[in-house]
Amino acid sequence: MRAMSFGQGGPYGPGGSQPPQPSAPDWSALADQSARAGRRRKLLFIGGGALATAAVAAIVATAVVSSGHKDKGGGDSAGGLPTPQDLPSESAAPEPTFSDVAPPAPPKPLDIISSARRDKAPLSAATLFPEKRAAKDDRSYTKAASASTTSCAAGTQGALGSVLTNNGCRKLLRATFSRDGVAVTVGVAVFDGKAAAEKAKNQYKPNIASLTGGGVPAFCRRTACQSSANAIGRYAYFTISGYTSGKAVTASDTAALQAGRDVADYTFRRILARGSAQASAEASATTAN
Known part of the structure; x- marks a missing residue:
C-alpha cells in the first residue's frame, strides 16, 4: 500500500481532483440580520x-x-390615610376668654362723705372723736369734752350761727382738746352735700363757741383767740384756740396757732377715715355679691 503524502494543495496532491471552493459571505445580508436581531432584543x-x-x-x-x-380605625381604605375625625385637634389647651364687662371701680372715700345718701355710718361726737388724744408729730392733745346738737346755732357765737342755719346745717359736733395751758375747740357742721359745706366755709364769720369741761374752764369768750375754717365732703369744720388762763392771743403767738392747726388736721383725718371705712365696707359687699 502506497503511503499517502501531503504536499502543496493538501491531501489530494497535484494531480488529484480539487474539492469545491466555498463562496464569499454575503456581508450585507449578515448586517441586516444582525440589525433585525438587535431590534428584537x-x-x-x-x-x-x-x-x-x-x-x-x-x-x-x-x-x-x-x-x-x-385599618380597623376607620381610615381611608383606598389610601390608608386617617379621616378628618381621626386627626388630632389643633390645640388641646383651652383658649383664654376675656370678659367684655370691666369690674366696677372701688368706691372713693371722698365720694361717700360728700353725700348724705351714701354717708350712712353712725355719726356723733363720740364716733367722730373716739380717741382720748389727738396727736400730730410729737405733740399730743388730751380730749377734755365733747357734745352734739341738732340746733347748729346753739353751738356758735356771733354771726356763724346764721351762716350754718342758712346753708342747711343738720348737726353740730364739738370737742375740746388741751395741752400745756392751750385749749382748742373744734366744731364740725354736717350738711346734706358738699356744695352746702363749701358755701358755709366760704361765708364763715366768727366764731364756734368754745366747749368747757373735763378740767378745761371757759376760754375764748371775752378775749382775742385764733380761729380757722375749712371743709371736706359734706362737713365744714371750725376751730377756736386760746389760753385757759384767759390771756389774749396775739398775731405773733405760735402756741395757740400751732394748737389750732394740729386739731384741725386731726379733724380732717378723722372725717376722711370715716369715708375710708365706709368705702372698704362697700367694696367688701360688692365682692361678696
Missing part, C-alpha cells in the same frame, strides 16, 4: 421593563389595598 428589553413596572405597580397597589383592609 431592544423590544424585548423594553417590553420586559414595562412588564416589570406593571408588576411593581401591582405589588404596590396590592400593598395599599391590603393596608386599607387591615
Whole structure:
C-alpha cells in the first residue's frame, strides 16, 4: 500500500481532483440580520421593563389595598390615610376668654362723705372723736369734752350761727382738746352735700363757741383767740384756740396757732377715715355679691 503524502494543495496532491471552493459571505445580508436581531432584543428589553413596572405597580397597589383592609380605625381604605375625625385637634389647651364687662371701680372715700345718701355710718361726737388724744408729730392733745346738737346755732357765737342755719346745717359736733395751758375747740357742721359745706366755709364769720369741761374752764369768750375754717365732703369744720388762763392771743403767738392747726388736721383725718371705712365696707359687699 502506497503511503499517502501531503504536499502543496493538501491531501489530494497535484494531480488529484480539487474539492469545491466555498463562496464569499454575503456581508450585507449578515448586517441586516444582525440589525433585525438587535431590534428584537431592544423590544424585548423594553417590553420586559414595562412588564416589570406593571408588576411593581401591582405589588404596590396590592400593598395599599391590603393596608386599607387591615385599618380597623376607620381610615381611608383606598389610601390608608386617617379621616378628618381621626386627626388630632389643633390645640388641646383651652383658649383664654376675656370678659367684655370691666369690674366696677372701688368706691372713693371722698365720694361717700360728700353725700348724705351714701354717708350712712353712725355719726356723733363720740364716733367722730373716739380717741382720748389727738396727736400730730410729737405733740399730743388730751380730749377734755365733747357734745352734739341738732340746733347748729346753739353751738356758735356771733354771726356763724346764721351762716350754718342758712346753708342747711343738720348737726353740730364739738370737742375740746388741751395741752400745756392751750385749749382748742373744734366744731364740725354736717350738711346734706358738699356744695352746702363749701358755701358755709366760704361765708364763715366768727366764731364756734368754745366747749368747757373735763378740767378745761371757759376760754375764748371775752378775749382775742385764733380761729380757722375749712371743709371736706359734706362737713365744714371750725376751730377756736386760746389760753385757759384767759390771756389774749396775739398775731405773733405760735402756741395757740400751732394748737389750732394740729386739731384741725386731726379733724380732717378723722372725717376722711370715716369715708375710708365706709368705702372698704362697700367694696367688701360688692365682692361678696
